[in-house]
Amino acid sequence: MQSTLFHLPTHWGFGGMSLPLFGFGLLLLAWAVLGGGAFAWAAARHGVRQAAMPLALPLLVVGAMILWVIPALDDGAGIPIRGYGVMLLVAAAAATWLSIVRGRTAGFDADTLLALGTDIFLWGLVGARLFYVLEYREQFFRPGMSLAESLAAVVNIAAGGLVVFGSLPTAALAAWRFASRRGLSLAKLADCIAPGLLLGLAIGRIGCFLNGCCYGGPCDLPWAVQFPAGSPPAEHYPDPSGGSLPIHPAQLYAAFDAALLAVLAVLFTPLARRDGEVFALVLTLHPISRILLEMIRVDEAPALGTSLSISQLISLGLLALAAALWWWLARQPVRPRAATGL
DSSP: OOSEEEEEOSEEEETTEEEESSSSSHHHHHHHHHHHHHHHHHHHHHOHHHHHHHHHHHHHHHHHIIIIIHHHTOOSSSEEEEHHHHHHHHHHHHHHHHHHHHHHHHTOOHHHHHHHHHHHHHHHHHHHHHHHHHHTHHHHSOTTOOHHHHHHHHHOGGGSOOOGGGHHHHHHHHHHHHHHHHTOOHHHHHHHHHHHHHHHHHHHHHHHHHHTOSOBOBOOSTTOBOOOTTSHHHHHSBOTTSSBOOBOOHHHHHHHHHHHHHHHHHHHGGGOOSTTHHHHHHHHHHHHHHHHHTTTBOSSOBOTTSSSBHHHHHHHHHHHHHHHHHHHHTTSOOOOOOOOOO
16 A cells, blocks of 8 residues: 655745745646647647637646645645556556557547547546545535535545546546537447556556555455555454454456456457447446455445445446447447457
8 A cells, every 4th residue: 555655845946936836836837838838739730619629628627726726735745646646647548548549440540539538537537536425425524624625625536535437427428428529439439448448447446556445355365465554444454463454455356357358348349240349348347347346345335225335236237238238239230340450
């Protein structure tokens, strides 16, 4: 576990002066220069309207983070760089990279997939965080917490706290809107990015391991892990030594599972007979593996009066959706056999 990797200073000393980096500081100036340059370059290539659609929201989000979100994270030692947040960014980059590689044979250019990846990442993040905040709202709105403290806790995503299934509605809507706006096949687009989403999930689960969340129950297997004092596993399963009892590294199981499913999705791509079948395969296999993994995880209580966790219940709903998708795909024309790559 490595929740905090290091701290960033909040000021930069230069020539006897101490200049702020965040808020109304140097980073905001860099954002204005680089963001303005990127917008001008995109506008020169595609026109102002086409440039604004993929860039406006990300630029506004980044600007808001620099102005208000990042300064609120200062813990007195600087801005903490969390292992979870770093792995989240690495996951987004890896997912986008694999999607771009696959897009070369699917007929999608890199600019299109970069814009789509940005939309899916941002809106998926919103959905995943909202789901987590609603599920564990007592952590964010405790008695005695001011509204400002609660909001700062809600936006502190880098410290951990995302529910993967919560990202599905917002990410799906973002992808549908993106495809509709650009006149692209949603099924073909979903096939292109599905393995990348799994790759990103695999890397994100390593972030869960660094953060100490999404943990498993006690075990005596050779690969059992012990988390340090103060971590969620140590609070749930305390050991006399001060850390946690040996437990299942459920986060690493989930990372391996997602990586394996990503490989299977890539290998299945040349065998798919219709657009949408790669995505349908992912939508079938991931809920099954999630149901099984939830038997090892112990951080989620049974939900809705059942013996199943909320993730297992959602997985059952996704399996029903996958069955409906396969039924619909079976009635679509078979596409001509063509050479396909990743």
